[in-house]
Amino acid sequence: MTIDCKNYDFRKIEPFWQQKWLKEKTFHAENESPKEKYYVLDMFPYPSGTGLHIGHPEGYTASDILARYKWANGFNVLHPMGWDAFGLPAEQHAIATGQHPSINTEKNIQRFREQIQSLGFAIDWEREVDTTDPRYYRWTQWIFLQLFKHGLAYVGDKPVWWCPELRSVLANEEVINGRSERGDFPVERKNLRQWVLRITKYADKLLQGLEDIDWPDSTKRQQIAWIGRSEGLELDFEIIPYGPKIHIYTTRSDTVFGVTFLVLAPEHELVERVTTPENREKIQEYAHNAKKKSDLERTDLAKEKSGVFTGGFAKNPFNGEQIPIWVADYVLISYGTGAIMAVPAHDERDFEFAQKFDIPVKRVIVAENLSSRPGFEESETLHGSPEDKVLRDNLPFCADGILIDSGEFNELTTEEAKRKMAQKAEQLGFGKRAVKYKLRDWLFSRQRYWGEPIPILWIERSHYDRALAEGKAYFLDQVPDEIVSYEKDGVEWCAIPIIEKQLPLKLPETDTYLPSDDGESPLVHAKRWLNVFVNLSTGEISNNPQTGFIPAVRETNTMPQWAGSCWYYLRYMSPDYEKGLVDPLAETYWKSPDFYIGGAEHAVLHLLYARFWHLFLYDSGILSAAQEPFRKLFHQGIILGSDGSKMSKSRGNVVNPDEVVRQYGADSLRLYEMFLGPLDAMKPWSTQGIEGVYRFLKKVWAFYVDADGQIKNFLTENDPAIDRLLHETIKKTTEDIETLQFNTAIAQMMIFINAAQKIGVSHQSAVIFLQLLAPFAPHITEELWARLGQSFPISKAKWPTYDASKLVADRIKIILQVNGKMRDEILVDSDATQERIEKIAWQQNRFMVFLSGKEIMKKIYIPGKILNVVVK
């Protein structure tokens, strides 16, 4: 079956083949197959109200080329698509219109599906997933319960980022420079009861797992930096006289003899204890102000240090020196121990602080090449002794070096000193080695309507204890060892899971989707849903009081948008499986995606959270095939407006994919996005540029089809030159697809068609060329393929291979250089020796001009390429 058209009528051709692929399930992936599998994954889109963006098809086309290429290579390919459909815009739309967010979400999904289908991707549409579908989020909730059961989900009254505009709590990762990532609204600190996932427990695994996965270096680096592992020493500085100890954490224990003050974070519990009466007032004032300051202000004013002396002192455990204790907000309560030893000579921040408050600076580390300089043995307190100006200007000296003025540790290197000091501290019991992370636990609850409800009930402590004591609570083996509870108005509430049978816990209907002003989820308005009665033996839930049922309150927070995207790649493997999140057989077969493509903006958030869940699921035996979810990752670049700036409505440089498809067709759009430049680069869209690839496709059409719409006659045999070009093209296209260099693959195909147009090719070569082009431009090639009499899809046809013997030319070009400059070229037989080439070269007048009267120093011959003569 083909289309009845004479010209390249993509408006007829493209919908025809799209429907045929859909109807015949051409790209259906089998869960049981003797074939080797290949799983290509796109980061699934959030179906926004504005429809598909021109950037979406970039990644999708790249993955599609790979998918079709793998099909042609005999793989059983899984290339699915789905919708990350929970999210704020849908909720805001619901607030504005009063309409349930699912209605708008469904509409947007439909639009996205149509748009994506209009681009002809080889997707298995039977595996579509939607994170807002209860059949999907049932398992998101189930995973949450597993995390809960294993003690990885807990509640805490935490200072969190609260965004008044969005009326929601945000995760650390969602706050950028004191503003919300979404919407760019100001955020503030607020204490709220929150669900938190203990991602920190996986810090080391998340770090180690990066080692042998094929990811962009920059993304790995970002995750490494985000996890922020550091090894150091915790030391005790005893408050004088005989007070409690201040625990500090340092990665530079080698500088401990250079400590000239300690700093406590304003929120540190010992602040009051160390403060002397005469300083109490100003310390309290300082702490109070620091608390009021948002983190934005605290970081914004980072340049200008502030702090107050407490009047108290502590003893340096290494040398017994009395060290003044300060309070300053450049020390954060949330990292390390909330207290530091300050070594101004060897730390920029401490140095700045010491300068401002006139605190002594004591140098204890010198660069290795300086240590031999005379006069260095003597201790010098640089403050107030400006003799050695050079030295002073060198401070702070933050690099590793050699210790001076450090008692028994003198002359050790930084590395040796750290080791010996740690040993001593541990022996004498005033310190211990410690590992710290910048990574914080993941704030997992949101005060929103449009998210997965957290499947938890809250019951009073007395009920909880009794049920456990009686040993017949349904949740006996479903709760963590450590009770998750919180106190409110003198009552302690304990978290219990709802029974698995009651999943999915669906969102209740409410009158309003607006959170309350005090930061409670809109779900609190659903009173009937909220207050229930539960039977602790059976897990049954009732809306009315009954014998054997006790009152319970539902958790009203919902999950963040990241939840659904943490495991969708698993659901694609068996989207309809009812007994678990993934069918173990399907998981064993598909393992994990072989290729994952999506934007670099997800380098830390989604990609870290998903890894965390996957590692957890693997550890707890729920998954068994792959420890890491994404073995190979690629980030496509961003397509800018034609003015070179980011596409935005306000700039008026937005390109609408529907418009492009209408004007040039899906094949042109796909081809152009791939031809634009390297896949990972940022590149501007050009309206004229797409004309070029459109012309190319028209040229391809005209090469196969005559003016009457009939397939042309081809040559019986290829000219040797075109034969070589064909095999070069097979080679180049194949290699470029493997390395994702689609722009140069397309350039090679253009070269081929330009030559073929002039010289003509055999029928067989014409068929091969279509196969090469098929992953890039599937519609036009499928149509021409069918017109050539083929009855099965071109993407399933065996991928062409090149014949290496055909790549060898019988005559080759040799470049003649004088002193490395190209002066002439000659054509010789490909088996010509250097001697023969020199003989020919010496007959070239043009070349000889540059040699005449010169002394020949040297001749360099690069076989088959260059003869370079060095003259003087």
Place this chain on the structure above:
RNA sequence: GCCCAGGUGGCGGAAUGGUAGACGCUGAGGACUUAAAAUCCUUUGUUCGAAAGGACGUGCGGGUUCGAGUCCCGCCUUGGGCACCA
């Protein structure tokens, strides 16, 4: 401030240390056409030259090499990430 990736014609971009500018766009000239569109052909880094041909040329300055866009050192600049993490 720190870390990373870039900087090549009018434009997007090609180039395992070996002919810089493939391929495409744009511009110029031509063919076909009554005309236009489409298509096809020639040409298109700068500069000197009538031409043949020469000189210069991959952000800037050095270096290594027979030979550097590519490797090394220093700098300028654009983009991305991190940012008091002790």
